[in-house]
Amino acid sequence: MMKINFSQWVVRILNLKPRLHWDHLFRLSLEDLKKLEDVAVPASNAAVRSCRQKGQAEESCRNYIKVLLSHNERLFSCGTNAFAPECTWRDINSLVTVREKVDGMGKAPYSPHSNSTMLMTVQGDYYVASPLDFSARDYALYRIMGRERPLRTPIYDHKWLSGCVFKSGPGVQNDQGGQVILKENWTTFLKARLNCSLPGLYPFYYNEIQSVHYLEKEQLFYAAFTTGENSIYGSAICVFNMSAIKHAFEGPLKYQSTQKSAWERSTPSSQQFQCKAVEDNERVIEAQKYQLTDEAVQPASRRPLYTGELERLTHLTVDVVPTKYSFDGVHVIFAATLEGAIKKLVVIPGLLETCFVEEIQPFAPRQRHIFTMKLLKDTSSLYLGTEKEVLRIFVHRCEQYRSEESCLGSMDPYCGWNKHQLACTTAPHLNPLSLDWKQNHAGCPNSNVPVDGGWSSWSQWAECDQVGKDSPGDHCLCRSRLCNSPAPTNGGKPCEGSSLEVTNCTQHGQWTEWSGWSACSRTCGLAVKFRRRTCGNPSPKFGGRVCLGPEQEQIYCTSNPPCPAYLNIDGDWSEWGEWSQCSVPCGGGVQYRERTCDNPRPSGTGADCQGPSKEERDCNVHQCQKPEEEEWTEWSVWSLCDHNNEQHRRRTCMILDPNPTQCRGSTRESRMCIAGQETVSVLPSLEDQRDSGGSGIRTEHLVGACITCLVLGALVGALAMYRYTKRHHSRDPLAPKHLGTPLVQAEGNTYVPHSQYKNNFSTLTTSPGGKFQKEATIKRNGFRAQIHSDHNF
Template identity: 40%
Template sequence: FTCGTNAFTPICTNRTLTNLTEIHDQISGMARCPYNPLHNSTALITSSGELYAATAMDFSGRDPAIYRSLGGLPPLRTAQYNSKWLNEPNFVSSYDIANFTYFFFRENAVEHDCGRTVFSRVGRVCKNDIGGRFLLEDTWTTFMKARLNCSRPGEIPFNYNELQGTFYLPELELLYGIFTTNVNSIAASAVCAFNLSAISHSFNGPFKYQENSRSAWLPYPNPNPDFQCGTIDSGTYVNLTERNLQDAQKFLLMHEVVQPVVPVPYFMEDNVRFSHVAVDVVQGKDTLFHIIYLATDYGTIRKVLSPLNQSTGSCLLEEIELFPPRKRQVIRSLLILHSRSELYVGVRDQVIKIPLKRCSYHKSREACVGARDPYCGWDMLLKKCTTLEESVRMSQWEQSISKCPVRNVTVDGGFGHWSSWSMCSHSDGGGSAGSCLCRTRACDSPAPQCGGQQCHGISVEVANCSRNGAWTPWTSWSPCSTSCGIGFQVRQRSCSNPAPRHGGRVCVGQNREERYCNEHLPCPPHVYWSAWSAWERCNVPCGGGIQSRRRTCENGDDCPGCGQEYQSCNTLPCPELKKTTPWTPWTPVNISDNGGHYEQRFRYTCKARIPDPALLEVGRQRIEMRYCSSDGSTGCSTDGEGEVLRLGRISRHSVNGGWTAWGSWSQCSRDCSRGIRSRKRTCTNPEPKYGGQTCMGPAQEFQECNVTPCPVDGSWSCWSSWSKCSVTCGGGHYMRTRTCNNPLPAHGGDICLGLHTEEALCNTQPCPESWSIRVRHCDVLFPTGNQCAGNSSETRPCSPDSNFIPGSITRTQRAFERG
């Protein structure tokens, strides 16, 4: 299901994932998608088929709403033109959790008395809400909202008020959010995490209520503290009394603020604003880690390790560059595909795929372990940096994430001391060479590191090797400067044969010679310009134009210079013009009152200083509204069903029936592997009257859907039998294995989770002192992955002739060293 602004005419379509260009059906996108692509919106479709959208409902963007459509439940929305419900919101995200639908957004705070400020909010509605009766008709009766707090604690807390993005981990019921300062203040960003239980606790607490516009906002006890989604019984209003509806109409804002998991934000940074967030849960060697990916406002991605503990805080692992510095683009979305361990980044004209596991970048053990990356560890058998899944044996996989990595620091280079003077040779390029005294210095105090700049200045000095310069031969004479009359010619030479070097003498004499030419060739009659003409008329009456004047070449055609000249004119600004368009036709507005309705119409005006009124463009919008009663007493014109209003006389004529637009497709009968869905239409647009014909064609049609195969999740095979113990005494290991082939994952199904190998201790009793031991290890990996055949150790009593010498190494010790 896709929606687009479609040049300020929103449209939604149903498409098949395997062929996105094929459109199955098309419906209006109004109230499901904004008119303007710059409006922030969010939407989701529940498992039962209802579409929840938080967006702007009208062309001008002045009517934001949380709106439910499609599915089997009645359409509902937030109250219209009521700032206590929604006050110029910017919607960020939405989630379908249990019986509720949650919406996260930022808006102008109505409860803030001192100036205008923005607060971050979480809103909630019940999915089984069917609206009120008389009061709150077609409107949510369960909408509530609470403020989210993300701040830097202190005597005067520093607040990050504007929510920019969220990421929800359903297994942990944990929500990560990124918050920034206002765009007009100093740039700063923070990452805070919230438990779903803390959000639910705020919604159970008292409300914040204002009696009238001059009253203060005060806490008000919850009139229905035992509220649960389910107060509406089987679609009836038995539990929605008039008092319940009155309370739902005025108690919206919760008094208690939702506090984060810890008082200090997980990650903070100044001089940057984060725009999107994605979180991955990674299994390390000893514990689980949370990796936070943050999109910056200048087109890079910060990879951050969630706090290990309250003392260390978060660790910045790396900053991923997607583009060269001068070609960076704004990041518009982040998405993690956990089954493939890939991060997808959406920009204006492309999608970029980044692997989450980048262990191959670390070539040494120090770089691998020092990176503190939960994805990576050093495999001591393979001698390379691998993931946990790629390791041969977990006990041989080294990873240490007890502290943050040491960040590389950029260092610019600096020159060291000059060396002593020594003899050196040089060549002038002409085949001859000479000797000089030279000294050098190196850029090693310090050397440039991590992209630092090289040293500026000379690294070699030369002395006592001067060479005198000499002239090159004269060039040929240049052409004469005139074609008639007295002119001159030039020839030149340079002091470069050789050039003076290292203090040598320059050449003595002139490097240029001139001589007269054509002195005996008379010129034709003299040509000259006439006087300038008067300036021509300016090309525009106002606003700055151009005018020209001309002159002619007398007594020939070779006068030097131009025959036409230009200057600016009429530079005074043009008078202000105004233009107004005609009114548009009256159109209904989604506001009902006492059975009647409202209509509105638009027209546009524009003022500008331009010389030509035809160039004036339409700009500012003006709106008029009127009320139309149901009995027609207000004078609103209507086109009745089969009735035409002509000068007070009503005539009737036959009306042929017409089909309504096709309804929405029903839910597919199967989720995958081919199902059937249907849609209907009725002959009521209009109904046939006064002998008119009924509609032709079917009233219901069917379509195949969900043709893709069902995904198959991978499952582990049974564990193999435990292997024999690796030693008979002194502590050994059992081992057993399993494979992810029961069945194999297919068609996008999830891979198996967990380890494919288990080990257990055995024969831990100490060996007798009179025994010697020799061992061997199953270190050679066969393609089949089978265990080695035979015992991994042998023991035998020491023979009497073991030639033991006091103080020497025993045979048992030598056997262990060889092992």
């Protein structure tokens, strides 16, 4: 699981709140902490590799956001970026919008574990108190951005700074530094020790400041102090006014000649540390010599406002609450402890004494460490940042007081008795002077008033160990609450209900009881019987073990009689069953029927039945009927009115050989003519003329006409062919009129005399051209004579 460290945040009164951890920057709603934006800001790969090569742990080589400040609708954020700091300016209403990237060197620490403090003024001047090098040895108070020139404390000078647990040590805002000596260094830097101690012959000092809250209108500083890290745990809260701080800085100073020397009092003029430029080297040298005031800043009260033994305060914030008898406001202190509790204290006006009102337990004891705590008056809420979550809690919890006596006796400045509602509430409409709202003078809670106990919020579910000899190492999920909001006092009723809830405990599976034995698998001879059980008493859950052992048992049936000897019987078929329904209604389908080999069944070494167990046959082989609209032609047009004053129309069946189920209906329809109806201009069909006995053209007439036309056409064609043949193949008019082969002209043949021509007749004639003409049959060969009209062959 990722470890999340919400170390700083910015709270704005626009329903926005960025928060941070490594590699991500979130923006949340102030009301319900709903996530509005989640922007990934991971460290670059090059920076991670370099960080790992320099020996840093993998967890440290991330981008931890250490700076988060708002200025003019922009958000200035800086991250460690795997020990290579990097800063950006972003749109505070859209964190994904990066307006500018800035080098983070000198503006943020390298290590996520370094203690640091940052401030940005209204003018945009940026001050940072932090170690500024990779090894975290160069502690500095640095002004690095804004209108003024950059200034810092001298490097590695323990008299200026020796660490980041700071005393009160302001520099002057318009300090310009030295011209030659202390160039780029502060010349107005002084520091003073804040005295928060228990008075006595040997005062007990709380030396380490953990948290500070400044009330600008009242000019007061509230600060939480603790003892040293190696000392007995102890904490205190002291308040300082600005006049005491000014008095310390205007007094004598201390001087240390060497690191081993004691600090000695000196009385130089402190006027040289005023807000003006240094004009001579002597004053610059004085600035190098003196850095610590001789007198400590004394608290506004002789004793601390609050002290706690064996506890360590980590954060502090102060709210000014107007009350019915102190409209200027009562100061309410919220102080967070290392254990995660929040103490609520009230400062009595005019007395500078505090009263403990209640302790708020937002978490189970020691389950959370509060990294930051901010107060927002607009929502009357405290916002806490922890390792795993951001939490909002109200500064008032008036509803926990059930009676007027307990409400007024709590002396909580936020609460009073509402006469109209008969309940303990905050001031109606933020007006504590309301007549319906009753409240006592500020003071400490009345210890004699019974206070009924009230539960704190439930802690988060966490894994806890199961107790019992049968469950070593088993776990459950547990959460708890405490009866401390408030705790019952002065005879008040204790809290009702349980302080602990347990769920999802590891549950190992257990078997149910065995069922009864089943019947034997056979009634004679060798047989078995069974019994069962299930793993459901209870079933395994939440990582529990499954049941061990068999789910089923079987044993032999010992009481069965021996089975009789079986004869060897051949099997025979039963009767055929009924035919099944045909697979289709028409067009040819299939029917089936079956029989079984059980008349008798084969037993022993008997033979099985011979032949098929299933038989089929064709069925519904007749053609499927066409739809009625596809069997008939379209109806003809209506005929003219006949002598019976009727009209008729017909249709024809398109099936050549219809069966009785096809072409059902009439082939002819009739209707009466309407009186005075005009004569229809469409001729009636031939069938109608025939039916009506009219004298029109009939079908027989058309058939006869067609046949006559064909005969006449054939005769005309034959005559034309005859005339063509006669014209192109007529005989010579001088040729003899006898039958035989036609006469042809031939050239004289050198090798055959004219008397030896082969012919059917001996008559020799000549053509008008003087050539011989013979009636002859000419044999076509290579030595034939050339003849006229050779193209005819």
